[in-house]
Amino acid sequence: MLIDLDFHIHSKYSGGTSSNMNFENISRQAILKGLHLVGTGDALHPGWLKDIRKLGKFSDGIFELNDCRFIITTEVEDAQRVHHFIILPEVSAAECLREALKKHSADIDKDGRPHVRLDGEEIADRVDDAGGLIGPSHAFVPWTSIYKEYDSLRECYGRNTGKIKFLELGLSADTEMADYIKELQDITFLSNSDAHSPWPHRLGREFNRLSVRDITYEDIKDAILRRKGNRVELNVGFDPRLGKYHRTACVNCYTLYEIEDAVRFRWRCPGCNKTLKKGVCDRIKELADYNEPRHPPHRPRYIRIAPLAEILCSALKIKTIYSVKIQDMWKKLVTRFGSEIAVLIDVPEEKIEAESDGDVAWMIKAFRDGRFSISYGGGGKYGEIIFDRGDADRENGTTPKQEESYTGRQASLDSFMR
Numbered sequence: 235m236l237i238d239l240d241f242h243i244h245s246k247y248s249g250g251t252s253s254n255m256n257f258e259n260i261s262r263q264a265i266l267k268g269l270h271l272v273g274t275g276d277a278l279h280p281g282w283l284k285d286i287r288k289l290g291k292f293s294d295g296i297f298e299l300n301d302c303r304f305i306i307t308t309e310v311e312d313a314q315r316v317h318h319f320i321i322l323p324e325v326s327a328a329e330c331l332r333e334a335l336k337k338h339s340a341d342i343d344k345d346g347r348p349h350v351r352l353d354g355e356e357i358a359d360r361v362d363d364a365g366g367l368i369g370p371s372h373a374f375v376p377w378t379s380i381y382k383e384y385d386s387l388r389e390c391y392g393r394n395t396g397k398i399k400f401l402e403l404g405l406s407a408d409t410e411m412a413d414y415i416k417e418l419q420d421i422t423f424l425s426n427s428d429a430h431s432p433w434p435h436r437l438g439r440e441f442n443r444l445s446v447r448d449i450t451y452e453d454i455k456d457a458i459l460r461r462k463g464n465r466v467e468l469n470v471g472f473d474p475r476l477g478k479y480h481r482t483a484c485v486n487c488y489t490l491y492e493i494e495d496a497v498r499f500r501w502r503c504p505g506c507n508k509t510l511k512k513g514v515c516d517r518i519k520e521l522a523d524y525n526e527p528r529h530p531p532h533r534p535r536y537i538r539i540a541p542l543a544e545i546l547c548s549a550l551k552i553k554t555i556y557s558v559k560i561q562d563m564w565k566k567l568v569t570r571f572g573s574e575i576a577v578l579i580d581v582p583e584e585k586i587e588a589e590s591d592g593d594v595a596w597m598i599k600a601f602r603d604g605r606f607s608i609s610y611g612g613g614g615k616y617g618e619i620i621f622d623r624g625d626a627d628r629e630n631g632t633t634p635k636q637e638e639s640y641t642g643r644q645a646s647l648d649s650f651m652r
């Protein structure tokens with residue numbers, strides 16, 4: 235069977251997270267979004283663990299509430315400020331890992347994403363002892379990822395490198411980009427939202443479609459390990475050009491820079507004197523082993539999507555996603571057609587038009603056909619989709635030529651569908 239799964243979210247106990255991130259809200263929003271399964275996130279936090287224990291049991295290692303299922307996951311920050319993503323088989327495994335990390339962490343009782351004074355290799359030992367899986371979170375972001383710190387998996391995970399079976403691409407990268415790197419050829423890619431709020435443009439903005447025999451922890455693990463016929467069937471995620479660290483840019487005024495210029499300016503913005511952050515796109519160019527992406531035979535397709543709520547904002551000319559009108563229209567379309575993905579990809583345009591208005595249907599069609607341009611994300615600011623105009627690149631003062639060779643042309647969504 236096929237299931238849509240977003241492994242990586244954070245609870246209300248993580249820093250910078252919405253107080254609405256409780257299981258009641260997450261489960262209801264996940265179902266609307268079309269997700270079958272969500273990672274619990276934050277499974278080392280005592281308060282969140284208590285809430286996890288209150289969920290119903292669905293199968294071995296899988297829990298449920300309001301028809302939404304949960305798998306136990308967590309993220310930790312290591313001594314070098316690298317984030318690791320962890321998937322666990324049972325509540326008892328989370329408790330066991332918590333005990334093992336507790337003496338190395340000052341905030342494991344406070345922060346849903348604890349800081350641990352160990353390196354990647356040492357954390358991987360503890361996760362292995364607990365029977366879980368570990369891999370790099372948002373692997374290329376310039377603040378807290380493996381490749382901001384190291385040039386290879388081995389530098390981070392040492393003798394445990396062979397145990398790394400997955401890597402999370404993060405919002406600013408996709409398969410086209412990551413497959414320039416030789417050491418990732420045998421690694422399964424995951425695309426997750428890393429949501430800090432349950433709103434539909436956050437939760438499930440990236441997810442994985444898995445082909446599994448049953449919905450159990452073991453089957454999902456087998457999908458990541460690509461064995462017994464289980465596998466990741468699709469990665470569905472942000473157009474990486476929209477990711478907030480895609481391009482090299484100033485963290486203050488968000489001006490985009492070519493990497494050569496950033497080096498020449500010594501990573502200081504000539505405009506406002508604040509720090510320039512290396513974009514994921516430029517970091518991948520440094521790490522690239524190949525001149526073009528080489529997709530191994532097991533690699534699933536990556537479908538680029540954008541949040542439906544943002545498309546509705548453009549169509550209805552409303553600035554904020556939180557407006558009642560946007561939320562109402564989103565809910566109407568999603569409940570009528572079953573899920574956000576159905577509206578974005580599957581439902582015929584005429585049917586959408588009958589439920590909304592011409593502009594909404596036109597924009598969804600334009601999105602499917604790839605008839606839009608992009609204002610690139612960078613320096614911590616998300617990019618934007620721009621419909622009906624072709625001047626986004628010029629406005630940014632960038633030269634998209636070089637970019638395009640790395641991210642590929644935005645193909646029509648139709649071309650991805652069988």
Ligand SMILES: [Zn+2]
Pocket residue numbers: 309317371372378
């Ligand atoms: Zn993280």
Ligand SMILES: [Zn+2]
Pocket residue numbers: 484485486487488489503504505506507508
């Ligand atoms: Zn600046």
